[in-house]
Amino acid sequence: MTTTAPRRASVPRARIRDRGQVDALVLAALAEAPRRQEEVADVIRAQVGDVLDVPYSRIVPTLHRLARNRLVVRSSRDPRRYRLTETGTRSLTARRRAADAFAASMHRLADAESGTGAGSERRAPSRG
Numbered sequence: 001m002t003t004t005a006p007r008r009a010s011v012p013r014a015r016i017r018d019r020g021q022v023d024a025l026v027l028a029a030l031a032e033a034p035r036r037q038e039e040v041a042d043v044i045r046a047q048v049g050d051v052l053d054v055p056y057s058r059i060v061p062t063l064h065r066l067a068r069n070r071l072v073v074r075s076s077r078d079p080r081r082y083r084l085t086e087t088g089t090r091s092l093t094a095r096r097r098a099a100d101a102f103a104a105s106m107h108r109l110a111d112a113e114s115g116t117g118a119g120s121e122r123r124a125p126s127r128g
Helices: 019-029 037-048 056-068 086-114
Strands: 072-074 081-084
Touching: 019 037, 019 056, 019 086, 037 056, 056 072, 056 081, 081 086
Parallel strands: none
Antiparallel strands: 072 081
16 A cells, blocks of 8 residues: 655646746846845745746756846856846846836736726616
């Protein structure tokens, strides 16, 4: 007779597939301070790990691509430590604004569809 461990109730996590979204998360993780690759992964996991699934295998290539695009630079003393450049900071600011605008639009649309939005003026069809 084999026994299996009881399954933990897991919260469904959205897998990030869009390169731009991973870029934005990595840039945001570097906004506070320069970090090593593992620290970037830890910050992302700590902040959004229960909602989003961002595997470590996506973080290292993302850091390399962001460095090629001059959005982050490596430290000369510790080549695994990355920091945002001025261009990276501007890019992060623009991405945050775009994400906020997208989220606000999505909420407005969803609220209008459900009839709960402040500007929604849905009326029940009149009978007769």
